[in-house]
Amino acid sequence: METIIGANAISLSAVEKTFTSGKSTVQAVRGINLQIEQGQIVALLGPNGAGKTTTIDMMLGLISPSSGSIRVLGNSPHQAISSGNVSAVLQTGGLLRDLTVRETIKVIAAMQECTERIDSVMERTSLNKIAKRKVGKCSGGEQQRIKFALALLPDPDVLILDEPTAGMDVMARREFWQTMQSEATAGRTIIFATHYLEEAQNFAQRTVLMSQGQIVADGATEELRHLISGRVVSASFTTESQADQARNFDDSVFITERQGLRYTFQCANSDQFTLALLQHFGARDIEISSPSLEDAFIQLTKVAS
């Protein structure tokens, strides 16, 4: 399929999804606009129930939106899937317990019409050692790796992962992202949902923050961290009055935490403030840090609710 370089891999406009079961209705997604360019690596970050999985299911055509439109590589999600240009790692289920690992890969490869890639994909996802094991006997991390292998089979232009490291221990997660790094080849668009801030921070160029069915922030992952403006500066003083003077350095400075004579400030211009702390306010043991994505996250989801 022809696709124009720089065109949108995924485009969602005014997408809403409401689930009705009996008398109760749940608005899982409340109006999302999102354009993802080809080649971008994007994290969909949000707590459980933010609407990430629903959004991903709609991108994949597994469910249809209540209103709004979704285009994937310029086509409907269904067309994009059947062209083999889009594949995904789903969060729940998706494997038959009584098939062996290799049978699972073989079956899906046959359905994707790419049996020639079986060996290389199994090699790259290190599944060769457990090729003959029944899926039901594999650990959670191994099952995730199988699903990842299935997603890599068609050599997709767009790869969508819904909490790919759920149920993995720390080692398995690290290995997974290492493999992932080598699969993030030029031009491949990767979208992954996660509630691990660390994963968004380490892997995504762009982070879309979701909360309660809406996008509350969207930008370069670095920028998102700056959304809470400024830096955090911690310092120890010899007297309380020094700290009081420091607090009045400019309007942006305020105290966020205090333990004895150790103070933590938030400020807009950390360079000037730190210089002043050293030169004029007798501060010692200065530490400067950026607020973590977690801080941004807590603040932004608070704002949205």
Added chain:
Amino acid sequence: MMTTYIQVEFARHFRDGYNLVFALLLPAAMYILFGNIPSYGQSELGGGNVKFYLMISMAAYGAAVSTVSIAGTVATETMQGWGRQIALTRMSPTTFVASKMIVAATVAAISAAVVFVLGAATGAVVLDSWIWSVSYLITLLGAMIFACYGIGMGMILKSESALGLASGLMVFFAFFGNVFMPLEGAMLDVARFTPMFGYVALARYPMLADIPAGEPMSSDPLWMIATNLVVWAMIFAVFAVLATRRAKARQ
């Protein structure tokens, strides 16, 4: 893409064993048990003998149960997320269901063939030899209406082991459907409304057609048999659709 899937499906079902006992061995064992009671086995009946009659009965039961147990896995696998995985491939859901049906039909064909071969080897007899093939074909094609029943039950019960219940219910259908032993009087009147009645009666029709109406073991008229078969086929089809909708809505 279908052939690989079908191959793996066979490998799976043969590894499982449990399904196969019910689908292949049980009908064969029942035929040997009931068909070789010396007091009536060789007795003439319609265009053949009692053994032939019992052979069709057990083959029909086996074919229907095989179809139920394999078609039912369409549903349970869909509910376990395998359907979502397949929805992400180029293979269409129709091809997925069609592959399953081919597997189900093949196992049903083997199951019925085992009983037919046993029958031929142990003295099941029919005067016109074409009745062998026609009875076999009706047994096989008629069994397909139970695919919808299997899918519907799978969608409601959701787990693979609970599918055993769907197969278990088939024993009741078979008993009350005049499959296992000839029913009489009020029992037979009730039987005419049960799902396996029309199916097995049609499979026996070629051999029983010449017995004059009113005589013992004479066949019901063809329209009655066909009505039962068509009505139950429609009921199962609607059941499968409704059960699937309900299951999808709750997913």
